[in-house]
Amino acid sequence: MPLITNRSTGRARMQDVARRAGVSMITVSRVLHNPEKVAADTRERVAQAIRATGYVPNLVAGSLASNRTYTILALVPTLTNPVFGQTLHALEEVLRRHGYHLLLGNSGNSPQEEEALLATFLARRPDGIFLHNTSHTPATHRLLARARVPIVETGDLSRTPADMVVSYSNFAAGKAMTAYLLGKSYRRIAFVGAVQRMNERARQRCRGYQAALRQAGVPLDAALIVEATLGPRQGAEALVSLLARRRPPQAVFFAGDAWAVGALLECERRGWPVPQRVAIVGFDDQAMAAEAIPPLTTVRVPRAEIGRRAAEMLLDRLHGKPVVPRREDLGFRIVARGSA
Amino acid sequence: MPLITNRSTGRARMQDVARRAGVSMITVSRVLHNPEKVAADTRERVAQAIRATGYVPNLVAGSLASNRTYTILALVPTLTNPVFGQTLHALEEVLRRHGYHLLLGNSGNSPQEEEALLATFLARRPDGIFLHNTSHTPATHRLLARARVPIVETGDLSRTPADMVVSYSNFAAGKAMTAYLLGKSYRRIAFVGAVQRMNERARQRCRGYQAALRQAGVPLDAALIVEATLGPRQGAEALVSLLARRRPPQAVFFAGDAWAVGALLECERRGWPVPQRVAIVGFDDQAMAAEAIPPLTTVRVPRAEIGRRAAEMLLDRLHGKPVVPRREDLGFRIVARGSA
DNA sequence: CTGAAAGCGCTAACAG
DNA sequence: CTGTTAGCGCTTTCAG
Numbered sequence: 001m002p003l004i005t006n007r008s009t010g011r012a013r014m015q016d017v018a019r020r021a022g023v024s025m026i027t028v029s030r031v032l033h034n035p036e037k038v039a040a041d042t043r044e045r046v047a048q049a050i051r052a053t054g055y056v057p058n059l060v061a062g063s064l065a066s067n068r069t070y071t072i073l074a075l076v077p078t079l080t081n082p083v084f085g086q087t088l089h090a091l092e093e094v095l096r097r098h099g100y101h102l103l104l105g106n107s108g109n110s111p112q113e114e115e116a117l118l119a120t121f122l123a124r125r126p127d128g129i130f131l132h133n134t135s136h137t138p139a140t141h142r143l144l145a146r147a148r149v150p151i152v153e154t155g156d157l158s159r160t161p162a163d164m165v166v167s168y169s170n171f172a173a174g175k176a177m178t179a180y181l182l183g184k185s186y187r188r189i190a191f192v193g194a195v196q197r198m199n200e201r202a203r204q205r206c207r208g209y210q211a212a213l214r215q216a217g218v219p220l221d222a223a224l225i226v227e228a229t230l231g232p233r234q235g236a237e238a239l240v241s242l243l244a245r246r247r248p249p250q251a252v253f254f255a256g257d258a259w260a261v262g263a264l265l266e267c268e269r270r271g272w273p274v275p276q277r278v279a280i281v282g283f284d285d286q287a288m289a290a291e292a293i294p295p296l297t298t299v300r301v302p303r304a305e306i307g308r309r310a311a312e313m314l315l316d317r318l319h320g321k322p323v324v325p326r327r328e329d330l331g332f333r334i335v336a337r338g339s340a
Numbered sequence: 341m342p343l344i345t346n347r348s349t350g351r352a353r354m355q356d357v358a359r360r361a362g363v364s365m366i367t368v369s370r371v372l373h374n375p376e377k378v379a380a381d382t383r384e385r386v387a388q389a390i391r392a393t394g395y396v397p398n399l400v401a402g403s404l405a406s407n408r409t410y411t412i413l414a415l416v417p418t419l420t421n422p423v424f425g426q427t428l429h430a431l432e433e434v435l436r437r438h439g440y441h442l443l444l445g446n447s448g449n450s451p452q453e454e455e456a457l458l459a460t461f462l463a464r465r466p467d468g469i470f471l472h473n474t475s476h477t478p479a480t481h482r483l484l485a486r487a488r489v490p491i492v493e494t495g496d497l498s499r500t501p502a503d504m505v506v507s508y509s510n511f512a513a514g515k516a517m518t519a520y521l522l523g524k525s526y527r528r529i530a531f532v533g534a535v536q537r538m539n540e541r542a543r544q545r546c547r548g549y550q551a552a553l554r555q556a557g558v559p560l561d562a563a564l565i566v567e568a569t570l571g572p573r574q575g576a577e578a579l580v581s582l583l584a585r586r587r588p589p590q591a592v593f594f595a596g597d598a599w600a601v602g603a604l605l606e607c608e609r610r611g612w613p614v615p616q617r618v619a620i621v622g623f624d625d626q627a628m629a630a631e632a633i634p635p636l637t638t639v640r641v642p643r644a645e646i647g648r649r650a651a652e653m654l655l656d657r658l659h660g661k662p663v664v665p666r667r668e669d670l671g672f673r674i675v676a677r678g679s680a
Numbered sequence: 681c682t683g684a685a686a687g688c689g690c691t692a693a694c695a696g
Numbered sequence: 697c698t699g700t701t702a703g704c705g706c707t708t709t710c711a712g
Contacts, residue, residue, distance in 0.1 A: 060705080061704070061705030
């Protein structure tokens with residue numbers, strides 16, 4: 001009788017290992033998942049049989065039987081913006097140490113796309129869900145509720161999380177940075193951010209900017225709000241177009257460092273002194289910010305820490321521990337450097 | 341009798357849908373996977389039952405029965421380097437359109453870690469494997485062979501792919517860029533790259549650099565080869581330390597744009613004219629390269645195209661089409677700008 | 681500490 | 697075009 005009996009795949013199954021070790025399947029399963037519940041010598045025999053057969057457990061079968069997939073769904077707006085990678089990286093690292101793997105999806109900043117993705121991903125029965133977005137369609141909310149698994153959202157400190165949320169507040173950060181500029185006596189301040197229609201984070205940062213102006217009694221000027229695609233070229237272009245206005249801004253708040261660094265380089269090219277001719281600030285404190293000329297004043301956001309905490313919150317819930325509070329503010333910090 | 345009978349999860353199962361529509365389970369399955377094989381009116385009744393019950397298929401069960409998971413394993417060195425995100429993004433986009441989802445893992449540039457990850461991920465029975473690395477441990481090779489699924493590697497144009505490979509050649513790119521510098525009459529050329537011990541790509545770029553020098557009859561100088569962590573600060577530091585040498589280089593080839601841009605900024609700060617005082621070139625043609633002062637001469641690599649082709653190669657094989665050749669060179673391009 | 685029986689929810693293979 | 701039967705490979709539950 002061949003030791004490996006599975007015809008369809010040619011791979012050893014748990015039954016093959018069990019036979020070879022002279023035990024039942026469940027004992028093999030225990031050696032794999034609860035070795036302490038098996039006698040040392042039995043354990044050793046089984047381990048040997050596993051090695052001999054080259055047995056690789058089939059987690060698909062295990063998941064069906066146990067109703068747990070050890071899989072976390074992670075939906076991010078895009079992978080081409082490095083900030084999401086920073087959070088994902090930390091998330092993955094922590095989850096992996098606890099036996100969970102990441103299922104990855106790109107929602108492309110579209111709530112409709114997010115909804116469609118979620119619907120198809122739920123068929124995989126993830127044990128938990130991570131969303132780098134807090135603004136969903138009604139159908140998405142329904143799907144999330146019906147999934148009955150822990151969910152952690154990030155991207156913004158939503159007041160109405162589907163389940164848990166860990167983030168900083170984009171509104172507070174936008175407001176704080178604008179207040180910082182106002183504190184430096186800049187009055188005419190422009191705002192450059194992502195397209196707001198489909199991006200809650202962009203919206204909140206801009207709302208914070210407007211709130212700070214309002215609070216300081218500075219009249220809002222819609223002409224000073226620019227929407228752009230993220231990138232240094234786009235930052236340079238936004239700056240030039242803003243400074244070409246009849247009443248140009250004294251400061252520009254770029255809601256992303258890539259824009260700001262591009263703008264700084266444009267100033268250098270044109271011989272516009274920063275912050276004298278125009279003050280410039282960014283958002284995220286990416287590595288380039290500190291190196292720019294002049295060094296970029298920006299908002300530091302704990303990207304990796306958010307990923308780590310998100311993983312911990314999910315794991316706590318998966319281990320049956322309640323998570324309180326379900327809304328965690330990891331804050332931000334204005335990093336004042338030379339550009340404003 | 342309740343329409344939803346599954347006690348354990350409270351979720352509708354295919355049986356519930358079938359009963360409600362007055363058909364057998366297999367008909368429901370067909371409506372889901374081969375709707376054209378079901379009569380229009382039956383199809384409509386089933387669709388209605390699906391909506392009424394809020395049925396979400398269980399792909400775990402489906403995978404066990406069909407022996408296909410519609411899952412592709414993607415192992416990348418890290419997510420914090422944006423270049424991997426660019427490839428992953430394209431990979432995900434194409435695969436998703438064909439019903440495949442991505443299982444994500446970080447190998448952290450360690451072959452041992454890659455091996456460990458692969459071993460645990462194989463338990464999930466991915467239908468295909470994408471590796472952003474071409475240099476594996478013997479055990480990894482064994483695991484890959486036993487997985488019996490299509491595999492596509494990238495990161496370098498390996499001559500001995502485990503299965504398929506789509507990439508550009510780091511050796512050729514390193515050599516071409518060095519030849520470009522030699523063609524501009526720079527003789528003393530330094531090379532700054534990632535730590536080579538665990539990084540095949542870094543190694544190949546450096547080998548290409550050395551090959552070009554050798555071919556031009558320029559003596560190699562080990563003191564001109566620097567290993568560093570990727571980032572603008574590290575680029576600036578490497579540059580300064582190189583130019584402080586007794587016999588400083590006339591040109592520095594940074595095997596990553598982030599280093600090169602940091603070095604360019606350092607030159608600006610110190611008033612060192614580029615390329616007169618020192619020529620600087622990068623690698624990858626990231627968005628910042630074109631904006632730098634002076635604009636950065638660099639190597640453009642088709643990151644997204646690689647992800648797209650990798651997906652297509654996997655899909656072809658999953659659809660039973662043979663892929664020839666199994667080694668695809670997507671090339672690179674030297675983008676000559678002002679910095680050298 | 682170990683085992684037997686009974687599924688998990690779905691699809692493949694064959695019928696009709 | 698639709699249905700029946702028989703698993704996929706594992707874990708759960710309950711015994712011993």
